[in-house]
Every structure is written in structure tokens, then in C-alpha cells.
Amino acid sequence: MKVEEKLSLLNYKTDPEYAHITIKPPICAVCPDHFCTFACPAKCYTLLNGKLNFKYEDCVECGTCFVACAHGSVTWTNPKGAHGVKYKFG
Amino acid sequence: MSEFDVIVVGAGPAGSSAAIKLASEKMNVLLVDRADPPGSKNISGGVLWGNDLEKIVPNWNKMAPVERYITSKGVGFLTKDSSIDVNIKSRKFLQGVTGYSVLRVKFDQFLAKRAESAGAMLVSGVTVENLAFKDGKVIGVVQEGDTITADTVILAEGANPRVAIDSGARRPIADQDVAIGIKEVVKLPEATINERFGLTSKEGFAGEYALGFLEDGVEAGGFLYTNRESISLGVVINMGHLRADDKTYSFDIMDQFTDHPSIASLIENGKLSEYSAHLVVEGGYNSFPKQYGNGYMIVGDAAGLSFSNGLMIQGMNYAIASGILAAETAIEAKKSSDFSEKSLSRYKEKLMESFVAKDAYNFKGIEEVTWGKLAHKIMPSLMEDVLVNMFLTDGTPKKHLTELIRKAMKENNVKSSDLLMEGYKMIRRM
Numbered sequence: 001m002k003v004e005e006k007l008s009l010l011n012y013k014t015d016p017e018y019a020h021i022t023i024k025p026p027i028c029a030v031c032p033d034h035f036c037t038f039a040c041p042a043k044c045y046t047l048l049n050g051k052l053n054f055k056y057e058d059c060v061e062c063g064t065c066f067v068a069c070a071h072g073s074v075t076w077t078n079p080k081g082a083h084g085v086k087y088k089f090g
Numbered sequence: 091m092s093e094f095d096v097i098v099v100g101a102g103p104a105g106s107s108a109a110i111k112l113a114s115e116k117m118n119v120l121l122v123d124r125a126d127p128p129g130s131k132n133i134s135g136g137v138l139w140g141n142d143l144e145k146i147v148p149n150w151n152k153m154a155p156v157e158r159y160i161t162s163k164g165v166g167f168l169t170k171d172s173s174i175d176v177n178i179k180s181r182k183f184l185q186g187v188t189g190y191s192v193l194r195v196k197f198d199q200f201l202a203k204r205a206e207s208a209g210a211m212l213v214s215g216v217t218v219e220n221l222a223f224k225d226g227k228v229i230g231v232v233q234e235g236d237t238i239t240a241d242t243v244i245l246a247e248g249a250n251p252r253v254a255i256d257s258g259a260r261r262p263i264a265d266q267d268v269a270i271g272i273k274e275v276v277k278l279p280e281a282t283i284n285e286r287f288g289l290t291s292k293e294g295f296a297g298e299y300a301l302g303f304l305e306d307g308v309e310a311g312g313f314l315y316t317n318r319e320s321i322s323l324g325v326v327i328n329m330g331h332l333r334a335d336d337k338t339y340s341f342d343i344m345d346q347f348t349d350h351p352s353i354a355s356l357i358e359n360g361k362l363s364e365y366s367a368h369l370v371v372e373g374g375y376n377s378f379p380k381q382y383g384n385g386y387m388i389v390g391d392a393a394g395l396s397f398s399n400g401l402m403i404q405g406m407n408y409a410i411a412s413g414i415l416a417a418e419t420a421i422e423a424k425k426s427s428d429f430s431e432k433s434l435s436r437y438k439e440k441l442m443e444s445f446v447a448k449d450a451y452n453f454k455g456i457e458e459v460t461w462g463k464l465a466h467k468i469m470p471s472l473m474e475d476v477l478v479n480m481f482l483t484d485g486t487p488k489k490h491l492t493e494l495i496r497k498a499m500k501e502n503n504v505k506s507s508d509l510l511m512e513g514y515k516m517i518r519r520m
Contacts, residue, residue, distance in 0.1 A: 003341045006274075006365035035333055041272045041340050041367035061131060062367040063250030064270050064340070067263050067329060078252050082126040082215030089275045089320070089364045090133045090194030 003043045007058050015083040019056045020076070021065065027073040028052040039068035060085045094120045096420050097231055097240040098210075099218050099253055101128035101202040102194075103138075103406045104390025105246030107413035108420075109205035109212075110146045115421050119210040120238065121202065122231075126215030129198025132248070133366045135271050135313055135324060137189045137296045138197070139407040144188075146414060147204055151188075155196040157317035158294025160189040162287065166299040166352070167470035168312070173352035174473045177297075179288070191294045191315045191322070192406075193275075221257040221386065227429070228259070228385030241429045242420045243386045246413060249369035251392035260379040260388055263369070265330040267377055267394065271370040272344045273324030276360035280319050286356055287316055298403065301325065301347060302470025308335045309466045312347045313403065314356065321357055323348065326370050371396035371405070375454035381441065382434045387416040395441075397449050408446045415440040464512035471502045 021044075028034070034052060036045040042058045045065065061084055066076040096112050098105045101123035109121040125131040137160050143150045151159075161183050166175040183189075206212040222230040222237040230239035231253075245254045249268065254260040280291060287295040299312035308331045314323040325347050327340055347353055371391045381393045389395070390409035397404045419437040423429050441447050475498030480491065489497075499509070 001362060003365075006362065009362065009364060010366075033333075033336055035336065038336065038339050039270060039329070039332060041270060041344075043341065060367045061250070062270070063263075063369050064329075064367065066250070067265065067268060067369070068333070070333075076250075076252065077256075078124055078217045078219075081124055081217045084131070086125070086130045087133060087195050087364060087366060089322075090129065090196075090198070090366070 007042060011086045013083050013086060014057050015080055018080055020079040021056045022075045023054050024073045027071050031071055035068050036065050039064050092239040092241045094118050094240040095424055096242045096244060098244045098246055100246035100248060102132050102198055102246060102248055104409035104413040106201035106205045107146060107410040108244050108417040109210040110208050111414050111417035113205060113208035113210040121205050121210045122213045122216050122218055124217040127199050128202040128214040130195050132194040132198050133273055133368050134194045136403040138192045140188045142407055142411040154200050156190040156192055158191050158292055160296045161293040162295040164297030166297060167473060168299050168301055168303055168350050169470045169474045170303040172474045172478060191317050193317055218253055226384060244416050245388045245392055246390050247392045249371050249391040254388055254392050259383060259386055268369040269329055269372045270327040270340050271324060271368045273322060273366050274362055275364040276321045276357045277363045278321060278360040283316050300466050300470055302466055306335050307331055308338050310343050375450040382437050384431045385429050387434055387437045389413045389416045395446055411444055411446050468504055472498050
């Protein structure tokens with residue numbers, strides 16, 4: 001099963017007005033490793049034609065990308081109250 | 091005059107335990123969690139050992155939503171084709187049994203409600219944005235621009251502690267502090283689980299695995315434990331190794347684990363019910379961050395309090411123990427009306443006297459072994475070659491064991507000196 005299908009099993013309360021993670025595209029444009037694409041377990045970071053594509057909506061809030069990015073591109077804040085991923089089991 | 095004696099940020103095992111202890115001693119406590127219901131962002135990767143929980147919630151195991159009590163422990167070395175497992179099932183585990191598998195969404199909600207019924211004010215679905223400071227002392231928390239004041243703030247945010255880091259209360263997380271945890275919950279009928287693991291309905295199995303089949307330099311561990319009607323299993327991936335490798339995807343390692351023949355047979359015909367990820371605190375004694383300051387204390391994962399010696403993972407019980415110790419410190423601080431860094435340094439002293447820091451100290455440097463070549467590569471491939479050759483019946487005469495070992499070492503390019511060196515490290519650290 002693909003990660004995308006696994007993520008579709010999850011409940012999210014997506015906040016359309018607030019992206020809790022933001023990236024700085026000029027930094028990603030010249031990034032030599034794009035380690036975020038390997039590290040993020042939710043595949044929020046992907047390369048499309050060599051350009052980094054990021055979506056916060058699938059984020060499971062683990063915090064991996066903030067540690068993974070060694071170039072200072074990732075700004076990580078908590079989603080606003082009660083938003084984001086909502087697990088059933090944990 | 092502060093609005094609260096203590097504000098606890100985060101209602102996981104650490105935060106809720108602190109709040110239970112504080113409220114039961116008549117302290118005025120606010121317990122705030124950004125998830126609604128509290129606990130619905132929390133996941134576990136192991137067994138809850140409940141000795142400390144017993145101190146603040148007597149008979150918790152009779153009341154809490156636990157899954158199974160652990161009667162069977164396993165350690166496995168997985169290679170591409172084989173698995174070499176050691177399973178220990180002992181009646182002795184039943185004497186004073188305290189290890190339970192839990193599903194955290196239900197369990198954490200139970201603990202948060204316990205704090206509430208002990209007298210704490212529980213607010214869920216509210217995100218604390220920052221700490222409030224005055225004259226270099228933490229005087230409360232900031233939420234949507236408003237300051238809520240408290241004499242002491244206990245930060246129990248978990249492995250990704252945004253408030254603690256962004257406010258400068260603790261240093262940021264580095265590669266060596268954490269591993270990437272990925273977990274799946276697979277539904278299976280209770281009877282099927284009992285049959286596959288040789289358990290009765292209330293008994294549970296918990297296993298840890300070295301993933302020796304991974305290619306290149308990436309090292310990862312696996313875990314698997316039984317719930318009543320599901321199996322939780324996942325991988326813990328070394329951040330530094332994954333970075334150095336730069337061609338392996340974290341989520342592919344999860345698939346390789348669940349696809350391994352000896353794991354696949356345990357979850358066969360199960361239905362994937364949840365996929366989740368979480369940073370796993372790995373740091374250990376040598377990299378504890380600062381755990382207290384003027385007006386605040388940090389507990390649980392947020393304070394780097396987690397431990398693995400390769401055979402046992404401990405996190406939730408350290409969270410609970412540290413939460414209780416921080417609560418005791420806050421109570422003493424109130425008695426002396428002194429919430430300074432010096433006063434709250436009692437928390438650090440209590441931690442150092444407790445099994446939490448003692449475990450970490452006794453096993454300091456264990457990461458050298460748990461993330462070492464011996465456990466992940468040499469041992470699995472050597473044991474596979476020796477044991478498979480020992481039991482393989484192919485019509486040729488059986489060889490002597492020492493000959494098999496020598497042959498396996500040669501084929502795996504293992505020098506006796508390496509084996510001695512790595513073996514020495516393992517014994518010394520464990």
C-alpha cells in the first residue's frame with residue numbers, strides 16, 4: 001500500500017487558513033540534498049521536475065522535517081487548537 | 091498573584107501524571123492540550139510499565155483502558171531471508187506484572203480525565219503559543235495573545251516540544267537526539283492473535299528487532315506488540331544514518347519491515363487501521379538538555395527522558411516518573427514561595443536520584459551498541475549463516491560448529507578482532 005493510501009485512513013481537521021509548517025523556496029531551490037523528501041514519513045515533501053513541492057495538509061506532526069532540514073528552510077509551529085491530525089488508536 | 095499554581099502544557103503521560111499529583115495535593119492546576127480529545131495526537135511505540143503510575147493512580151491497571159499485559163518478550167534479528175528470534179515466556183513475568191500494551195488515544199484520555207477528577211482544570215483543543223516571561227522568569231503561557239499566569243509552568247509537550255524550543259527553554263533537537271518512528275496498527279481478530287503468538291486473551295507479546303536486511307549504511311530497529319484486537323508494529327530509524335545514506339526513504343523501511351516473511355506471517359490477513367509517525371527520543375544521558383529554569387520544568391520526552399538498551403524501550407514510565415517528580419518540586423516551591431531556577435533545581439536532583447537518570451547513566455553510551463554494526467549487521471548475518479547451515483539438510487555431511495562459525499565469519503568478511511571489539515563494546519554498555 002502506498003503512503004498516500006495509508007494517510008487516507010487518517011482523520012484530519014485541516015486548517016485552510018493556517019499552514020503550521022512553511023518552507024523558504026529560495027533555500028530549497030539550491031538545496032544539495034533534499035533530505036526532507038527521504039525523511040518525512042508522510043511524503044509531504046516531494047520533488048516535481050527537480051523542484052521541491054510541499055504540502056502541510058498531510059502532515060502527521062512528528063517534527064522530523066524540522067530536524068532533517070539542515071539548511072534552515074523549515075519553520076515548524078503547532079497547528080491551531082484542535083486542528084491537524086487526529087488519531088483513533090495511537 | 092498568579093491565576094494558577096501550575097500550568098502543565100501537554101496531556102500525555104508526563105503532563106497528566108504531574109497534574110494528577112498536583113491536583114491531589116490541592117494545587118490549583120491548569121492542564122492544557124492542543125489535541126481534542128486530549129491524547130488524540132499521541133502514539134506509543136512500546137509497553138507501558140506502570141510502577142510509578144501506581145503511586146498516583148492506585149489499581150490503575152484495573153481501571154485504565156489497557157490492551158494486554160505482557161507475558162512474552164521477544165528479540166529478533168532479521169536478515170533478508172531469515173529471522174533468528176529469542177522469545178522469552180515466563181511465569182516469572184506474572185509476579186507483580188506491570189507491563190501493558192496500550193493504545194494511547196484511549197489511554198491518555200483516561201489519564202487526563204483522572205487529572206480532571208482530581209481537581210485540575212483540563213482544557214483541550216487549545217494550542218499554547220509561547221511562554222510568558224517577566225524579568226527573565228517564566229510567569230505563565232501565551233495563547234492567542236493573552237497571558238495566563240502561573241507560579242510554575244511544566245512543559246510536557248512530547249518529542250517535538252515547540253514551546254520549549256521556541257521560547258529558548260530547551261536547546262533545539264539535533265540528529266543524535268532523535269530517531270524517526272513510524273508505526274502501523276493492524277486489526278486482527280482476538281482469537282487469531284492468541285493463536286499466532288501462543289497467548290490467552292489477556293496475555294500479550296512485545297518484541298524488538300534488529301533490521302539486518304537493510305542495505306547500505308542505514309540502521310533501524312523494529313518493534314511489534316499485541317493489543318487485544320490489533321497489532322502495533324513499526325520502525326525506529328536513525329536520523330544520522332538516513333541522512334548520510336541519502337537514497338533511502340523512511341516510509342520504505344516501514345514497508346520492508348512489514349514485508350519481511352517472519353513479520354508478514356504475523357500480520358497476514360490483517361487490516362491496516364492506522365499509519366502514524368513520531369520522533370523517538372534517543373539521546374540518553376550524554377545529551378540531556380537543560381530540564382528546568384526560572385519558573386519552569388521540562389518533563390518526559392520533551393526533556394530527553396527516554397531510553398533503549400536494545401532489549402527494552404522505556405519512555406512512558408519515565409514520562410510518568412518525571413511528571414511526578416516535577417509536581418513534587420512545584421509543591422515544595424509553593425511552600426517556600428520560591429519559584430526560582432535554584433528552587434526548581436530540586437527537580438533535577440530528584441531526577442538524578444531516581445531510576446530514570448540512573449538507567450540512563452548506567453547505560454550511557456548504549457547508542458554505540460544499539461546503533462552499532464554488531465547488533466544490526468554482524469550478528470544477524472553470522473547467526474543466520476551458522477544456524478541455517480547447522481539445520482539445513484542437503485545430503486552433505488554435517489560440519490562442526492566452530493568450522494561453521496569460521497566459515498560464516500569469512501563469508502561475511504568479519505575479522506575476529508572486529509568481533510571481539512564490537513562484542514566488548516556491547517558487553518560493556520549493556
